Amino acid sequence: MKRCCEGVGLPCLFKGVGMAGPRPPRFLLVFDFDETIINENSDESIVRAAPGQVLPDHIRQTFREGFYNEYMQRVLAYMGDQGVKMGAFKSVYESIPLTPGMPDLFQFISKHHELFEVILISDANMFGIECALKAAGFYSLFRKVFSNPSSFDKRGYLTLGPYHSHKCLDCPANMCKRKILTEYLAERAQEELEFQRVFYVGDGANDFCPAAALTAMDVAFPRKGFPMHRMAQEMETKQPGAFQATVVPWESAAEVAHYLQELLKKC
Structure with missing residues (x-):
């Protein structure tokens, strides 16, 4: 993925006549949802709305x-x-807690919103994500x-479909996050926005595929x-240097905010 600002710490400049100096760096911040933004797997959480x-x-x-997507369709x-209706699902999604430090990270991003473009790539479902994020105030x-x-x-049943089809052998049949991220970067590049850096915040095996790219x-x-x-640790052991991105593990999302804050000081 070719990016502008390939030199570390260099500002990204407008290309065009009459532009007066540099603009702030632009970063893409990518989030997973389950057990990353929220502290549970939302597909497992909704079972709380089932009988018993x-x-x-x-x-x-x-x-x-x-x-798993097909399995959740059956669930x-x-x-x-x-007889589980919209209100019961909505109540569960809205009650799922954010992971430790996530409000701090979101508040930091909001404070520096001109520097970050933020997207979410999740193998959950749109209704649940919207409910949870709107309830938390960060949608x-x-x-x-x-x-x-x-x-x-029409029956009032919550229905679910696959996101897309793909040819990646490492990802679930319904979603390859690497494909989504790669296509998004290409789309933004066509719109003349190439990011200085991409930050990927996740937890699961399906987050390893895009992170490895x-x-x-x-x-x-x-x-x-x-x-x-x-998986990142295992790749580094078996193929040193194959995982190119800097790896910064976190227990509290406040650690992610601190890392980004320190990085911005250097830009």
Whole structure:
């Protein structure tokens, strides 16, 4: 991924006649949702709206690795059959807590909103993400949210679909986050906005795929001890230097805010 400002610490300049000096650096900040922004897996959380707050064995046993989206379609159909309506889902999504330090990070981004373009790429669903972020008061921070389409049908059932199809062998059948991120960067480049650096904040195995495509200018923020972190460590052990981005693990998202704050001092 070619970017402007390839020299460390160099300001990004307007190209055009009559422009008077440098503009602030522009960074792309990419977030995962489940267990990154929120401190739970939202797909598991909504089971709290099911009768008895449990799923029957005949539903749970249909799960297949790599086809979680299809599994959740069956879970939601079951919950619809049990009479679970929009209000119950909304109540659960709105009650899920943010991860430690995430409000601090979001407030920092909001304070420096002219420097950061913020997007979210998640294998959850659009309805749940919108509910959670609006309840927390941070939905407006995101220029774009990429997630699986969801809506309520005529029966009042919450329905779910796959985001897209792809050819990546390392990602779930319904979503490759690397494909989404690569296409987004290409789209913004066509609009004459190339980012100085990309920052990726995530936790899961499906966050490792896009993070592994980052350049040496970029920073991956894996949640400490979660699959994305372990996979980055394993790659560094097996193929030193293959994971190009700087890796900054975090337990509190306030650590991410502190890192970004220190970086801005150098720009």
